[in-house]
Amino acid sequence: MNGANAGRWAAVEEFADRASDRLNAILIRETRRALNGKLFAIVFSVLLAICVGACLIIGWSEAGEEGLGWMVFRVLFLCFSGVAFMGLPSIISSMVQGEIREKTFELLCITNVTPARIIWGELWTAAGLFLLMASGIAPFMAFSYLLGGVDVRTIATGMGFIFLMSILLSLFATVAAVVPGREIASKLAVVLFALGAWGAASSLVMPSYWVPLVDMWDEPQTPWILLALLGTYLSLGGIFFTVGMARIGFAAANRSGPIRLAVLVHLAVISTIAWFGELPQAWATLIIYQHSVLFLLGMACVGEEEELTCRQSRKGRLARRLGPIWSLFLPGASRGMAFVTLAGIITAGVTTLGLLNAHAIDTEWLAWPWITLAYLVVYFGASSALCRLLPARWRTPLLRRAGVLLVFFVFLMIPLFVAVTTGASLARNPLLTVSHPILFLANLWDYSVQDWVSATLLLVTLAGVVFVLRLPSFIRGIRVGWKGPTS
Amino acid sequence: MEVDRLERRFGDFVAVDRISFGFRAGDIFGFVGPNGAGKTTTMRILATLDAPTTGDARVNGVSVVDYPDEIRSSIGFMPDHLSVYTNLYVEEYLDFFARTYGLSGRRRREAVQSVMDFTELHSLRRKMCDTLSKGMRQRLGLARTLIHDPKVLILDEPASGLDPRARIEFRALLEELSRRGKGILISSHILTELSEICNVVAIIERGKLLTCGAIEEIRKNLRRHSVIRIGFLDRIEEAHKKVMLYPGVQAVRVAGKELEVEFVGDEAARAALLKNLVQGGLPVVQFAGHEQNLEDIFMEVTKGQVQ
Ligand SMILES: Nc1ncnc2c1ncn2[C@@H]1O[C@H](COP(=O)(O)OP(=O)(O)OP(=O)(O)O)[C@@H](O)[C@H]1O
Ligand SMILES: [Mg+2]
Numbered sequence: 001m002n003g004a005n006a007g008r009w010a011a012v013e014e015f016a017d018r019a020s021d022r023l024n025a026i027l028i029r030e031t032r033r034a035l036n037g038k039l040f041a042i043v044f045s046v047l048l049a050i051c052v053g054a055c056l057i058i059g060w061s062e063a064g065e066e067g068l069g070w071m072v073f074r075v076l077f078l079c080f081s082g083v084a085f086m087g088l089p090s091i092i093s094s095m096v097q098g099e100i101r102e103k104t105f106e107l108l109c110i111t112n113v114t115p116a117r118i119i120w121g122e123l124w125t126a127a128g129l130f131l132l133m134a135s136g137i138a139p140f141m142a143f144s145y146l147l148g149g150v151d152v153r154t155i156a157t158g159m160g161f162i163f164l165m166s167i168l169l170s171l172f173a174t175v176a177a178v179v180p181g182r183e184i185a186s187k188l189a190v191v192l193f194a195l196g197a198w199g200a201a202s203s204l205v206m207p208s209y210w211v212p213l214v215d216m217w218d219e220p221q222t223p224w225i226l227l228a229l230l231g232t233y234l235s236l237g238g239i240f241f242t243v244g245m246a247r248i249g250f251a252a253a254n255r256s257g258p259i260r261l262a263v264l265v266h267l268a269v270i271s272t273i274a275w276f277g278e279l280p281q282a283w284a285t286l287i288i289y290q291h292s293v294l295f296l297l298g299m300a301c302v303g304e305e306e307e308l309t310c311r312q313s314r315k316g317r318l319a320r321r322l323g324p325i326w327s328l329f330l331p332g333a334s335r336g337m338a339f340v341t342l343a344g345i346i347t348a349g350v351t352t353l354g355l356l357n358a359h360a361i362d363t364e365w366l367a368w369p370w371i372t373l374a375y376l377v378v379y380f381g382a383s384s385a386l387c388r389l390l391p392a393r394w395r396t397p398l399l400r401r402a403g404v405l406l407v408f409f410v411f412l413m414i415p416l417f418v419a420v421t422t423g424a425s426l427a428r429n430p431l432l433t434v435s436h437p438i439l440f441l442a443n444l445w446d447y448s449v450q451d452w453v454s455a456t457l458l459l460v461t462l463a464g465v466v467f468v469l470r471l472p473s474f475i476r477g478i479r480v481g482w483k484g485p486t487s
Numbered sequence: 488m489e490v491d492r493l494e495r496r497f498g499d500f501v502a503v504d505r506i507s508f509g510f511r512a513g514d515i516f517g518f519v520g521p522n523g524a525g526k527t528t529t530m531r532i533l534a535t536l537d538a539p540t541t542g543d544a545r546v547n548g549v550s551v552v553d554y555p556d557e558i559r560s561s562i563g564f565m566p567d568h569l570s571v572y573t574n575l576y577v578e579e580y581l582d583f584f585a586r587t588y589g590l591s592g593r594r595r596r597e598a599v600q601s602v603m604d605f606t607e608l609h610s611l612r613r614k615m616c617d618t619l620s621k622g623m624r625q626r627l628g629l630a631r632t633l634i635h636d637p638k639v640l641i642l643d644e645p646a647s648g649l650d651p652r653a654r655i656e657f658r659a660l661l662e663e664l665s666r667r668g669k670g671i672l673i674s675s676h677i678l679t680e681l682s683e684i685c686n687v688v689a690i691i692e693r694g695k696l697l698t699c700g701a702i703e704e705i706r707k708n709l710r711r712h713s714v715i716r717i718g719f720l721d722r723i724e725e726a727h728k729k730v731m732l733y734p735g736v737q738a739v740r741v742a743g744k745e746l747e748v749e750f751v752g753d754e755a756a757r758a759a760l761l762k763n764l765v766q767g768g769l770p771v772v773q774f775a776g777h778e779q780n781l782e783d784i785f786m787e788v789t790k791g792q793v794q
Contacts, residue, residue, distance in 0.1 A: 021586075111584065
């Protein structure tokens, strides 16, 4: 009897073992670690405790109110989105940082596991953890449904939004963890990232949270909005992915080509979307938002002068054969600068045309090219200031990237600024704590001619200073890009 | 494995300066040098973790620079620090790496079993791998390196921090691996440690390859330069003068009633020196050719310029 049981047990184990061969190795490892350790159990129990607490408090204080289920749902949603947008990405990020610190990453890099599979592994792990937590919160969601006031479609769409965003943020967390090399820098990046991600994420889940979805489905714009979301989601995800791959795969595998390609694809997507007049301002703003994140990453990876290794100079020979345009996609000294500059100019042009076509209301469309220009100005300004003001031994590539982080921060502000001035609902999002100071600033701005003139003067002066400071680098980059590498 | 004028610069700093060497299956190749010599840098390039500035290395004719993905399955690299995951059992750790090398099903389980057999880790399979002792970690590292049955092993200071007994056991493991036809590149600071297991050694300092060859060859090349201790009953001053003028003597130091003579010449020349002293009527009580040991060779070849 016992023997038969043991036999059956062994068969089950055998089956599970064989099935596990089809899964990503990193997913298996992380699942085992989660089961062997305590951290996940603690996070999970805390989430449950918060849900129970929230349900009890609302049930007790608002008993008998109309639409109680809707209220419970929103509170659960808030708790869960907090965990999914902050907790999950930081678990993933600390996992990746731990690997880098312990140098287990190096061991992984010399196995047959490709960087792409490593990132997929992290994403699968995030998805797995998400599902585990979602299963914990599911009974409470069912409870809110039973209380009335919220339908299944709303719950499902809301959870879908959280899931997609949480995966995207985990992807970003992976990238943020592999981009800067040192401890403090990674922490800084993660903090900035958390701030930005909170804003971006909360704007993405807005329709499920603040807008009654039942109405949203009847709006003619909804398909466009979803298309815009999907387009930006996928292309942004693609960029994060390639950037992560490039950072994980050591010197021997440089992937700046794919990164630059992904950046261009994303630019194409958002520029195309900008051509359609069906999008409301809030969504257009959202797209700018993502545009800025995209530039951040493009810059972080290609915006610095790269050291040529012998493998790359071999590629350089290839580039000479490919001709000037294609060589912009290959790594090499200063070509990153030229690439970003050209990409910025092209995007600004295309987006402006698109907006002239679609959103030509007063001077509002000017915001778009201004944002692109302002971005470039701030980036080059910050990095050249860093390069000039710092003592030589601090002029590391890492610090030069600090300019990028600064820009990221500024770019958290600008889209919100635009949104607030145009009265888009984004600013009323109470999750977005950074929006209050912007709201104040925006009230000072009235689209008058003086405002535009003073902003123009300021930007042109800044751009001029920066351009002169960085002139050699621009020229070198464009020349190298044109002629092909010389080394 | 063929290493061909490999160079790695970090900015202006040359960490590895166009070094070339090679070894074959079954060889144990020792790579010796003081701290900062560039051993780890070289090994990381060979393990495809880093790219050389110029130069190349080939395994069976396949370049590690151009085809890193193809090379990885035939190379096992053990870094100088053992990296482990928290909350993972020894067996799970090996299982994970077996999966990452694409082993599946029975082949994976057999690979894990056989490396655990080989490194005698069976008793520890249910131990967390971050709680292992240094020696056990080193074994686990070796087991991990062997999991995909690579043809070339690159071991960076595998014996550092091991007690004498563990060292001997580790050596036995390496000898067994070499018998199984693996080419092994092993680095160390200590030439003596390597001399017992390696058939070929290379000494590197400040990124430059100083000498390379079988230990006996290196020793023979350096033997011309031996130290002889000659003890006298008295008349040490007179002896000193006489020895100094003898051809082939490079330097003489007086230590009590003994002379330490640095002498260039083979055994016949040494016999001639002794004959000359005795015939000169000096009271020689002792004449000892001091064999150069490996430490001396190492000290002599390297200049002690740590960077
Ligand atoms: N990433 C890096 N950036 C700059 N310099 C480096 C880098 N890695 C190594 N070096 C330098 O290269 C030189 C060789 O280092 P390496 O680690 O190869 O020495 P090693 O022979 O392994 O020394 P040890 O015996 O101490 O392990 C050192 O001077 C080191 O400072
Ligand atoms: Mg070393």
